[in-house]
Amino acid sequence: MMGSLSSNGSYAPSRKVTMMGYDVPEGIDIRGRYTEEYAKILTKDALMFVADLQREFRNRIKYALECRKEAQRRYNAGALPGFDPATRYIREGEWVCASVPPAVADRKVEITGPTERKMVINALNSGAKVFMADFEDALSPTWENLMKGQLNLKDAVEGTISYHDQARNRVYKLNDQTAKLFVRPRGWHLPEAHIHIDGEPATGCLVDFGLYFYHNYRAFRQNQGAGFGPFFYLPKMEHSREAKIWNCVFEKAEKMAGIERGSIRATVLIETLPAAFQMDEILYELRDYSVGLNCGRWDYIFSYVKTFQGHSDRLLPDRVQVGMAQHFMRSYSDLLIRTCHRRGVHAMGGMAAQIPIRDDPEANEAALELVRKDKLREVRAGHDGTWAAHPGLIPAIMDVFQNNMGSIPNQIQSMRREDAVITEEDLIQKPRGVRTMDGLRLNTRVGIRYVAAWLTGTGSVPLYNLMEDAATAEISRVQNWQWLKYGVSLNGDGLGVHVTRELFGRVVEEEMARIEKEVGAQKFKRGMYREASKIFTRQCTAAILDDFLTLDAYNQIVQHYPKVSSKL
Numbered sequence: 380m381m382g383s384l385s386s387n388g389s390y391a392p393s394r395k396v397t398m399m400g401y402d403v404p405e406g407i408d409i410r411g412r413y414t415e416e417y418a419k420i421l422t423k424d425a426l427m428f429v430a431d432l433q434r435e436f437r438n439r440i441k442y443a444l445e446c447r448k449e450a451q452r453r454y455n456a457g458a459l460p461g462f463d464p465a466t467r468y469i470r471e472g473e474w475v476c477a478s479v480p481p482a483v484a485d486r487k488v489e490i491t492g493p494t495e496r497k498m499v500i501n502a503l504n505s506g507a508k509v510f511m512a513d514f515e516d517a518l519s520p521t522w523e524n525l526m527k528g529q530l531n532l533k534d535a536v537e538g539t540i541s542y543h544d545q546a547r548n549r550v551y552k553l554n555d556q557t558a559k560l561f562v563r564p565r566g567w568h569l570p571e572a573h574i575h576i577d578g579e580p581a582t583g584c585l586v587d588f589g590l591y592f593y594h595n596y597r598a599f600r601q602n603q604g605a606g607f608g609p610f611f612y613l614p615k616m617e618h619s620r621e622a623k624i625w626n627c628v629f630e631k632a633e634k635m636a637g638i639e640r641g642s643i644r645a646t647v648l649i650e651t652l653p654a655a656f657q658m659d660e661i662l663y664e665l666r667d668y669s670v671g672l673n674c675g676r677w678d679y680i681f682s683y684v685k686t687f688q689g690h691s692d693r694l695l696p697d698r699v700q701v702g703m704a705q706h707f708m709r710s711y712s713d714l715l716i717r718t719c720h721r722r723g724v725h726a727m728g729g730m731a732a733q734i735p736i737r738d739d740p741e742a743n744e745a746a747l748e749l750v751r752k753d754k755l756r757e758v759r760a761g762h763d764g765t766w767a768a769h770p771g772l773i774p775a776i777m778d779v780f781q782n783n784m785g786s787i788p789n790q791i792q793s794m795r796r797e798d799a800v801i802t803e804e805d806l807i808q809k810p811r812g813v814r815t816m817d818g819l820r821l822n823t824r825v826g827i828r829y830v831a832a833w834l835t836g837t838g839s840v841p842l843y844n845l846m847e848d849a850a851t852a853e854i855s856r857v858q859n860w861q862w863l864k865y866g867v868s869l870n871g872d873g874l875g876v877h878v879t880r881e882l883f884g885r886v887v888e889e890e891m892a893r894i895e896k897e898v899g900a901q902k903f904k905r906g907m908y909r910e911a912s913k914i915f916t917r918q919c920t921a922a923i924l925d926d927f928l929t930l931d932a933y934n935q936i937v938q939h940y941p942k943v944s945s946k947l
């Protein structure tokens with residue numbers, strides 16, 4: 380029945396094995412590798428639940444994605460995003476979301492990370508209040524990562540997860556006290572090419588959500604949620620119609636499980652520019668399920684460029700200059716805080732990109748100071764909690780939040796701000812700063828190195844002492860694209876050079892040489908740097924901006940069994 384392991388440890392499946400390995404319901408085809416462990420996740424009942432979700436919601440998802448395209452066509456023709464007059468009654472109405480479950484009233488520090496086994500244990504033990512386990516920005520969605528991620532989360536929720544680091548002979552287990560688990564499925568746009576339902580790839584987020592929910596809702600409500608849950612983070616939405624689909628997915632899941640309405644809770648990331656004009660509407664659609672909004676600042680910057688791809692008057696300065704001090708970023712964070720507190724839910728802060736620098740105490744202290752400053756701004760502005768990328772940052776971030784909030788679990792009641800109105804113009808105001816050759820080079824180097832990591836199964840990496848993931852890499856890509864499209868002048872270094880294809884071609888060559896030097900010839904040869912450079916360069920120079928870097932790159936990580944060439 381099963382395939383065999385070859386001498387080098389790789390799996391050699393037979394056609395019969397893959398066809399027969401998983402016991403699948405009618406209409407479902409599993410094209411990913413078979414293992415006995417994965418079969419514990421891909422049970423017939425769990426797959427049936429995923430297929431039910433897919434069949435019920437696929438047309439609405441397709442429609443929502445079409446609406447995104449239609450809105451983009453309008454922005455490309457010169458329109459600006461704004462508040463929708465048709466939903467003024469929601470923005471002006473007096474309503475609140477369901478009250479916050481006691482288990483997650485205090486979310487001062489949330490650690491995030493991919494669903495990798497050791498990291499899941501470390502994150503749950505980290506001292507953070509919440510761990511957001513990520514199938515999204517921080518995870519490269521290979522079949523192996525996704526299936527192992529599901530197994531890891533199942534063991535985590537059951538409290539049995541352990542990991543033996545053989546090289547260091549160290550065993551990892553859960554502490555008595557652990558962070559509360561939130562899970563972030565992929566965005567609506569990403570397919571899951573290893574699971575076909577009625578002849579089409581499944582929707583990635585329904586696979587992530589469906590499998591996790593099906594296997595964990597019981598244990599979660601007992602062990603983690605004190606009767607509530609499971610808890611989720613929902614990424615990259617652009618409109619409240621997408622939140623409404625999640626609302627219906629949650630209703631259906633609760634019905635299947637036979638648990639009360641409002642058991643599931645979710646925090647929506649406001650990380651696209653169009654969604655900034657829909658905060659009330661998104662909360663309203665999810666009012667029985669919401670535990671807040673989060674400032675997904677990195678995707679938000681990416682979305683600003685994407686939304687304004689046709690607007691030559693809204694070009695970004697160097698990536699390092701687009702921080703939370705920019706007027707449009709501060710306005711978005713302020714609006715998010717006001718909206719959440721008015722509706723009775725958490726207003727979560729975002730991710731500072733700095734991570735600990737092990738071998739340089741001075742640089743480490745400087746990085747920590749930047750994180751502290753960022754978090755101080757957030758807590759003073761009214762955020763109820765925030766994200767940490769690394770366990771080493773948690774004590775400093777916790778101190779900032781505790782020192783400024785005292786013993787209260789959140790500021791939902793105490794920080795109600797009704798000061799100056801935030802206007803459409805505040806939310807789209809042009810970022811200020813300069814563009815430099817160093818900015819172009821850094822975007823290129825970071826973009827290529829990130830894609831190379833992603834293609835080999837790693838979705839978050841430390842690069843030049845910063846955390847890089849799919850969202851930060853997107854900024855590098857679209858900023859290069861924008862500068863190339865408009866042939867901008869690099870006005871920050873006194874050279875006045877214009878960004879052309881020729882210049883960019885030279886930059887790519889030189890940065891590839893630098894990467895080779897940095898990682899070493901052996902690693903460079905063995906790695907995916909050339910493939911990454913090809914993907915990144917094509918996207919930066921494309922006549923029409925690709926919607927997502929990872930959609931194109933996904934084709935490279937799809938591995939069908941038995942092996943067939945597969946392009947979506």
Ligand SMILES: CC(=O)SCCNC(=O)CCNC(=O)[C@H](O)C(C)(C)COP(=O)(O)OP(=O)(O)OC[C@H]1O[C@@H](n2cnc3c(N)ncnc32)[C@H](O)[C@@H]1OP(=O)(O)O
Nearest residue numbers: 491492498501502516517677730768769839840841846850
């Ligand atoms: C824009 C957004 O969406 S932000 C959210 C998505 N991004 C993320 O979640 C990024 C999460 N962070 C990470 O992936 C990592 O911290 C990185 C890649 C940035 C840095 O990783 P590394 O350089 O390998 O970290 P480092 O070597 O310092 O790790 C030290 C220890 O901390 C652990 N660790 C580091 N980051 C995390 C984390 N986020 N969660 C749990 N454990 C972690 C490591 O597993 C390691 O454990 P060990 O000592 O038991 O072996």
Ligand SMILES: O=CC(=O)O
Nearest residue numbers: 675676677678850
């Ligand atoms: O998901 C978070 C972001 O900043 O993007």
Ligand SMILES: [Mg+2]
Nearest residue numbers: 516675678850
């Ligand atoms: Mg994001």
